[in-house]
Amino acid sequence: MRGYHDVGGLSLGPIDKDQHDYALWEKRVDAMLVLLANKGLITTDELRLGIETLGADVYERLGYYERWIASITRALVDRGVITTDELGRRMADVGRRAQEPS
Amino acid sequence: MTPRFKPGDAVTVRRAYPPGHIRTPHYIRGKSGVVERICGSFANPEELAYGRNGLPAQPLYRVRFTQGQVWPDYTGTAGDSLDIEIYEHWIEPASGATDAR
């Protein structure tokens, strides 16, 4: 068995040196992970396990911080910090607010 | 935990391929190298990944491998090496004797 993330030694192609600008939401994901870990509400290894078990297809489709937020969210629900219901309602609410003309 | 190994010891990485959160890369399993330093003792990430505390902390080693022994087709210089941090439960003495466990 070999995790999809466990890539050391695989024959992959040229290294893409393009650099994207970090968006605020990405930095916030990173910040939340650090803050939550400092408060003992998640460990870096929980974050990593969540990413490692996304499955190759999802892993490939998602960007780096999309994988992070998917994993952090899962860990928080797993630990009962937030519920699936709360999350679903709030995501819908945020989505509606984002559509409103500003 | 008292470290089982010390710098200079020849060790072999266990050939085991469990699922779960493992910090011993696939490519190094079954390979032999030399302990370069003891890094200290740390909680086991395999357990931390599931929200457990990973205690007792166990020794973590940096093990140095010769590239030519890790990759059969390595084309760099003979002295090129690869240093990896490996937890104690993943290494055994590289005595050549069969591991009874």
Add this chain to the structure above:
Amino acid sequence: MHDDHSHPHEHHPDHDGPLSDYQLMEMAVRELLIEKRILTADEIRRAVEAMDARSPAIGARVVARAWVDPAYKSRLLTAGTAACQELGIEMSSVKLVVVENTAQVHNLVVCTLCSCYPRMLLGLPPDWYKSRAYRARAVREPRAVLREFGTEIADDVTVRVHDSTADMRYLVLPLRPAGTEGWTEERLAGLVTRDSMVGVSVPRV
């Protein structure tokens, strides 16, 4: 944007387009955590600001100090975290190992399993460091990878790759270039690039 589709490349969400599910997720999670008083908006803002304040200039200062002060260099190589803290650098719980380039050894750092990186000294890692291609190939064909970054290492120099698989973080102490005798620390620090502290390149005058 990428002409070569022969290998999968990292997907970056379009920041100007409609919000993706994951951006909605981030907003929802953040709001919920704030409402539940688990985090505050202020804490998050300050953490982002701290992240923005970190750049390779911090690591460059450490390197320049090691170049001019042999006793500091010795402390840095023995106990990396403490030596950085000496310079007032916030290291949190990071355990830093500094590896020295010499005339005989060139060091290269990678995290094959994820993207472990000495962020306290270099800021956020570049996308290429996190890429599957770099992580796969740096351990297996480091000299070819170095060549892709324009760095050629002679055959009589050992290339030593460090895979940060566990709790240590690594910083390469590059070799001080010739022709810099008498330079101030500040001027020396200006030579030290992020790429040279990861090990894919070397500082040049």
